[in-house]
Amino acid sequence: MSSYKDVYQSWLNDKQGFWENAANDLSWDKKWDQVFDPTDGPYGRWFKGAMCNTAYNCLDRHVPDRPGQAAIIYHSEMTNEVQSISYEDLRDDVATFAKVIADQGVSKGDRVIIYMPMIPQAVIAMLACARIGAVHCVVFGGFAADELAIRINDCKPKLIIAASCGLEPNRVVEYKPLIDKAIDLATYKVETTLIYQRDGQSPASMGPNDKDWTQLFDEAKHKEETVDCVSLDATDPLYILYTSGTTGKPKGVVRDNGGHMVAMKWTMNNIYGIEPGEVMWAASDVGWVVGHSYIVYAPLLQGATTILYEGKPVGTPDASIFWKVIERHGVNILFTAPTAIRAIKREDPQGELIDQADTSSMRALFLAGERADPDTIKWAQSALDKPVIDHWWQTETAWAITAIPFGLEKCATKLGSSNLPMPGYEIDILTDEGGKCPPDEIGAIAIKLPLPPGCAPTIWEDDVRYKESYLSKFKGYYETADAGYMDEENYVYVMARTDDVINVAGHRLSTGGMEEVIAAHEDVAECAVFGVQDKLKGQLPLGLIVLNSGVTRPSSDIEQEVISLVREKIGPVAAFKTALTIDRLPKTRSGKILRGTISKIADGESYTTPATIDDPAILDDIKTVFKKRNIG
Ligand code: COA
Ligand code: AMP
Numbered sequence: 001m002s003s004y005k006d007v008y009q010s011w012l013n014d015k016q017g018f019w020e021n022a023a024n025d026l027s028w029d030k031k032w033d034q035v036f037d038p039t040d041g042p043y044g045r046w047f048k049g050a051m052c053n054t055a056y057n058c059l060d061r062h063v064p065d066r067p068g069q070a071a072i073i074y075h076s077e078m079t080n081e082v083q084s085i086s087y088e089d090l091r092d093d094v095a096t097f098a099k100v101i102a103d104q105g106v107s108k109g110d111r112v113i114i115y116m117p118m119i120p121q122a123v124i125a126m127l128a129c130a131r132i133g134a135v136h137c138v139v140f141g142g143f144a145a146d147e148l149a150i151r152i153n154d155c156k157p158k159l160i161i162a163a164s165c166g167l168e169p170n171r172v173v174e175y176k177p178l179i180d181k182a183i184d185l186a187t188y189k190v191e192t193t194l195i196y197q198r199d200g201q202s203p204a205s206m207g208p209n210d211k212d213w214t215q216l217f218d219e220a221k222h223k224e225e226t227v228d229c230v231s232l233d234a235t236d237p238l239y240i241l242y243t244s245g246t247t248g249k250p251k252g253v254v255r256d257n258g259g260h261m262v263a264m265k266w267t268m269n270n271i272y273g274i275e276p277g278e279v280m281w282a283a284s285d286v287g288w289v290v291g292h293s294y295i296v297y298a299p300l301l302q303g304a305t306t307i308l309y310e311g312k313p314v315g316t317p318d319a320s321i322f323w324k325v326i327e328r329h330g331v332n333i334l335f336t337a338p339t340a341i342r343a344i345k346r347e348d349p350q351g352e353l354i355d356q357a358d359t360s361s362m363r364a365l366f367l368a369g370e371r372a373d374p375d376t377i378k379w380a381q382s383a384l385d386k387p388v389i390d391h392w393w394q395t396e397t398a399w400a401i402t403a404i405p406f407g408l409e410k411c412a413t414k415l416g417s418s419n420l421p422m423p424g425y426e427i428d429i430l431t432d433e434g435g436k437c438p439p440d441e442i443g444a445i446a447i448k449l450p451l452p453p454g455c456a457p458t459i460w461e462d463d464v465r466y467k468e469s470y471l472s473k474f475k476g477y478y479e480t481a482d483a484g485y486m487d488e489e490n491y492v493y494v495m496a497r498t499d500d501v502i503n504v505a506g507h508r509l510s511t512g513g514m515e516e517v518i519a520a521h522e523d524v525a526e527c528a529v530f531g532v533q534d535k536l537k538g539q540l541p542l543g544l545i546v547l548n549s550g551v552t553r554p555s556s557d558i559e560q561e562v563i564s565l566v567r568e569k570i571g572p573v574a575a576f577k578t579a580l581t582i583d584r585l586p587k588t589r590s591g592k593i594l595r596g597t598i599s600k601i602a603d604g605e606s607y608t609t610p611a612t613i614d615d616p617a618i619l620d621d622i623k624t625v626f627k628k629r630n631i632g
Contacts, residue, residue: 002408002409003408003409004405004408004409004411004420007270007405007408007423008420008421008422008423010423011423011424012426015036016035016036017035018423018424019035019036019046019259019262019424019452019453020032020035022262022263022265022266022453023035023047023050023258023262025262025265025266026052026057026261026262026265026301027052027056027057027061028050028051028052028234028258029051029052029053029231030049030050030051030231031050032047032048032049032050032234032258033048033049033050034047034048034049035047035048036048036450038450040235041457041458041463042457042458042463042466042467042470042471043449043450043451043457043471043478044449044450044457045235045256045259045457046234046235046256046258046259046262046453046457047234047235047258047259047262047453048234048235049233049234050233050234050258051231051232051233051234052231052232052234052257052258052261053130053131053133053229053230053231053232053257054130054232054238054257054260054261054297054301055094055127055128055130055131055229056131056229057261057301058127058130058296058297058300058301059071059087059090059091059094059127059300060091060229062087062276062300062303063087063088063091065303066087066276066277066303067086067087067088068086068087068088069086069087069277069303069305070084070085070086070087070305071085071086071087071089071090071300071305071306072084072085072090072120072123072305072306072307072308073085073279073305073306073307073308073329074119074120074308074310075307075308075309075310075311075325075328075329076118076119076309076310076311077309077310077311077312077316077317077321078167078169078310078311078316079167079199079200079310082328083120085120087303090123090124090127092226093124094124094127094128094131095128095131095226095227095228096217096220096221096225096226097124097125097128097217097220098128098129098131098132098226098227099220099225099226099227100128100194100213100216100217100220101125101128101129101132101134101159101161101194102132102227103216103220104158104159104192104194104211105158105159105191105192106129106132106134106158106159107132107133107134108132108133108134108230108232108236109133109134109135109236109237110134110135110157110158110159111134111135111136111137111155111156111157111158111240112125112129112134112135112136112137112157112158112159112160112161113136113137113138113139113148113151113152113155113157113159113160113161113190114126114129114136114137114138114139114160114161114162115138115139115141115148115160115161115162115163115175115178115179116138116141116161116162116163116166116175116196116286117141117163117165117166117167117173117310118285118286118308118309118310119163119196119198119308119310120308121163121196121213122138122163122286123286123295123296123308125161126138126239126286126292126296127296127300129239130238130239130257131227131228131229131230132227132230133230133232133236134158135155135237135238135239135240136238136239136240137151137155137157137239137240137241137242137252138239138241138286138287138291138292139151139242139287140285140287140288140573141166141173141175141285141287142287142507142571142572142573143570143571143573144178144567144568144569144570144571144572145178145179145181145182145185146182146185146568146569146570147250147569147570147571148178148179148182149181149182149183149185149186150242150249150250151242151250151252152182152183152186152188152190153186153187153188154242154249154250154252154460155240155252155460156188157190158190158191158192159190159191159192159193159194160179160183160190160192160193160194161193161194161196161213162175162176162179162193162194162195162196163175163195163196163197163198164176164195164196164197164198164201164202164203164204165198165201165202165204167201167310169312169315169316172201172202174202174204175204176195176204176205176210179193180207190209191209192209192210192211193209193210193211194210194211194212194213194216195210195211195212195213196213196214197212197213197214232257233257233258234256234257234258234259235256235257235258235457236256236257237254237255237256237257237460238255238256238257238260239254239255239292240252240253240254240255240460241253241255241289241292241395243289243394243395243396243508244501244508244509244510244513245469245499245501245510250510250513251459251465251469252459252460252461252462253289253395253396253456253459253460254456254457254458254459254460255292255398255454255456256457258453259452259453259454259455259457260297260398260453260454261297261301262453262454263398263399263424263452263453263454263455264293264297264298264301264302264398264399264454265298265301265302267298267399267400267422268280268298268299268301268302268304268407269302269407269408270405270407270408271391271399271400271403271404271405271406271407271408271422272333272335272366272406272407273333273363273364273406273407273408274299274302274304274332274333274407275302275304276302276303276304277303277304277305278304278305278332278333279304279305279306279307279329279330279331279332279333279361280294280298280299280304280305280306280307280331280332280333280335281306281307281309281325281326281329281331281333281334281335282294282295282306282307282335282336283307283309283313283322283334283335283336283340284335284336284337284369284506286308288369288395288507289393289394289395289398290335290337290368290369292398293398293399294306294335295307295308298399305329307325307329307331309325312343313336313340313341313343313344314343314344314346314347318347318353319343319344319347319348319353320348320353320356320357322334322336322340322344323353323354323356323357323359324357326357326359326361326362327357327358327359327361330361331361331362332361332362332363333362333363333364333365333366334362334364334365334366335365335366335367335368336365336366336367337367337368337369337370337505337506338367338369338370338371338372338373338376338377338390338506338538339369339370339505339506339536339537339538340506341365341367341376341379341380342376342535342536343536345376345379345380345383346535346536351379351382351383351384354383354384359384359386362384362386363386363387363406364386364387364388364389364406365380365384365386365387365388365389366389366390366391366403366406367380367388367389367390367391368390368391368392368393368400368418369503369506369507370503370506370538370539371390371418371494371495371503371538372388372390372418373416374415374416377390377413377415378415387404387406387410387413388413389403389404389406389413389419390413390417390418390419391403391404391418391419392418392419392482392492392494394480394482395456395508396455396456396470397451397454397455397456398454398455398456399422399454400422401421401422401425401427401447401480401492402417402418402419402420402421402422402425402427402492402494403418403419403420403422404419404420405420405422414487414491416493417487417491417492417493418492418493418494419491419492420490420491420492421490421492423452424451424452424453425447425451425452426447426448427445427446427447427448427486427492428446428448428477429441429442429443429444429445429446429484429485429486430443430444430445430446430474430477431443431444432444434473434474434475437485439485439486439487439488440485440486440487440488441485442483442484442485442495443483443484443485444473444474444479444480444482444483444498445480445482445483445484445492445494446474446477446478446479446480447477447478447480448476448477448478449471449476449477449478451478455478481497481498481499481501482494482495482496482497482498483495483496483497483498484496500512502530502531502539502541503531503538503539504531504534504537504538504539504540504541504573504574504575505536505537505538505575506538507573509541509570509573509574511529511530511531511541512529513570514529514541514543514566514570514574514576515527515528515529515543517565517566517569517570518543518545518562518565518566518579520565521545521558521561521562521565522548523547523548523551523553523558524545524546524547524548524558524562525546525547525548525549526545526546526585527543527544527545527546527562527585528543528544528585528593528595528598529541529542529543529544529576530542530595530598530599530602531599532599532602532603532631533603537575540575540577540578541574541575541576541578542578542579542580542602542631543562543566543576543578543579543580544579544580544581544582544585544598544622545558545559545562545579545580545581545582546581546582546583546584546585547581555581558581559579559580559581560579562579563576563577563578563579578629578631580625580626580629581625582618582621582622582625583618583621584615584618584621585618586598586613586614586615586618586619586622587613587614588610588612588613588614589612589613589614590612594610594613597609597610597613597619598622601619601622601623601626601632602626602631602632603632604632
């Protein structure tokens with residue numbers, strides 16, 4: 001059985017048997033009593049009663065067969081370092097570091113925040129947590145101290161593991177002051193911080209609660225102290241990853257151990273077509289779900305080699321770097337965000353730098369994180385002369401909802417589509433009332449419950465929020481908050497979010513979160529943030545602010561302050577660089593801000609003045625303000 005249709009049908013025929021079969025590819029301390037228990041959690045739990053350890057399956061399981069094979073190739077364009085770490089060495093380092101964190105009092109079920117750049121120690125920290133059953137929570141380095149504090153308060157970590165700094169092309173990001181500020185801001189008090197001082201960079205200054213990674217690691221290594229893998233329930237959490245929701249409070253997406261391993265391993269064979277010993281490169285960051293799934297867990301579960309790349313697609317040093325990394329390390333599958341390809345295309349429109357490298361090892365390029373626009377796909381297909389596959393997923397799912405199962409069958413792609421539903425996902429396009437839309441008609445994209453293994457079973461300590469956020473609108477479905485349509489051949493087209501989330505350079509951000517920050521400025525009466533189209537980053541946030549009456553300071557000063565405030569409170573990753581002062585926000589008579597209409601004006605698209613608008617003249621005022629800034 002090898003066709004997509006057959007495999008999808010076999011899953012439809014026996015949804016539990018399908019995943020039970022896939023689970024047999026992994027090592028379990030005890031097999032499940034039930035493949036799926038629909039009575040546990042918001043919609044059910046996979047592999048109930050099974051015992052396992054994810055780190056064991058990622059590392060120890062492979063050591064007898066492939067001890068010397070590279071598990072990780074760390075390639076840094078920021079420090080000009082390339083380091084290959086074998087399965088055996090990585091297993092040993094993880095076992096040693098697991099002892100270090102266990103000595104800090106961390107044990108099964110405790111949370112550990114990891115705030116690190118793209119260095120091997122980030123992966124070692126994640127896997128060491130997994131080894132002892134601690135629940136890691138990786139926070140992307142581009143978030144500010146306030147965002148870190150929100151996560152500390154929510155997941156209450158026993159320990160924070162961090163590096164002294166991250167390296168951006170234009171600056172060194174000192175992590176320690178950010179951590180100190182976050183610890184100060186947080187109401188939950190973290191006892192210990194373990195700092196990895198990066199070689200050759202200015203060291204972080206250490207306080208009484210800070211411990212030195214290298215010193216403790218070397219001591220444990222010297223004494224040959226390690227910790228064994230702890231046997232965990234398949235339903236125990238492996239990690240929490242926070243993502244933007246509809247308010248300023250991010251959602252702590254929970255990942256379990258058993259279902260996640262099964263899904264990750266299945267996707268390596270069937271979606272990416274990567275065999276053990278082959279090389280996968282997800283050019284993302286360990287702070288995002290793509291990094292969790294395809295830099296760390298899936299390639300290691302498969303016994304493949306993963307590339308850990310510290311750098312950008314352009315400017316480090318130039319737009320040839322992706323192709324040089326592929327040539328040097330024999331990458332078989334590249335996975336990145338469309339924005340990275342747009343950045344490369346802008347610098348090398350003729351693809352000459354691609355022709356100068358030997359990319360023959362590469363079989364396909366997978367794109368996700370935002371909608372892949374047809375121009376970018378066409379350019380990449382022609383410049384690379386290889387399949388370019390858009391696939392759609394979310395932090396909540398951990399793996400592709402729709403894709404081309406490249407390892408199973410090289411089905412045709414369709415431009416503008418994120419392709420076909422994967423086994424595990426039965427997709428319907430629904431109207432607001434919950435009816436099914438006919439083919440090609442746009443509606444809310446919903447997934448029939450239960451979600452497959454790997455998908456979030458809940459939000460950290462908040463089943464109620466999970467149910468309200470995802471399960472309440474359409475009975476029997478998970479609401480994706482994406483809108484789109486499906487054609488006659490079941491190809492899915494994801495067009496827009498139905499909530500306030502925007503997608504900036506493949507990063508998911510909440511405009512509501514930015515509005516909360518801006519509204520706190522003392523001179524701002526009200527504000528609205530929405531996404532405008534951007535050729536490079538897909539979308540960029542734009543803020544409209546209305547000042548309190550009686551404010552006499554220049555509005556340009558307040559606009560700058562608001563921009564700084566978003567950078568300081570949310571972080572540079574928000575890429576919030578434009579705030580405009582207007583007299584009034586356009587609203588409906590019932591007081592709803594007309595975001596869709598403002599977005600259309602900012603994007604230079606045609607629009608009809610909504611019949612419910614309170615005062616149509618406001619739209620002309622906005623157009624005048626936009627025109628002065630060359631917007632629209
Ligand atoms: N730590 C600290 N700051 C970070 C950071 C990190 N890990 N990552 C990004 N930032 C900062 C950047 O330095 C930038 O700061 P600036 O305003 O001072 O210039 C800001 O956050 C915005 O970053 P970004 O949106 O990434 O823009 P960029 O101009 O640095 O790079 C691209 C543009 C397209 C090259 C880059 O966005 C990219 O490679 N994107 C790929 C996206 C991706 O991997 N998505 C994951 C899902 S697959
Ligand atoms: P994140 O949780 O950060 O991975 O972001 C998930 C969101 O990004 C989705 O809900 C979509 O809105 C968007 N997204 C991700 N991949 C795609 C894709 N291939 N096509 C369209 N939108 C996508």
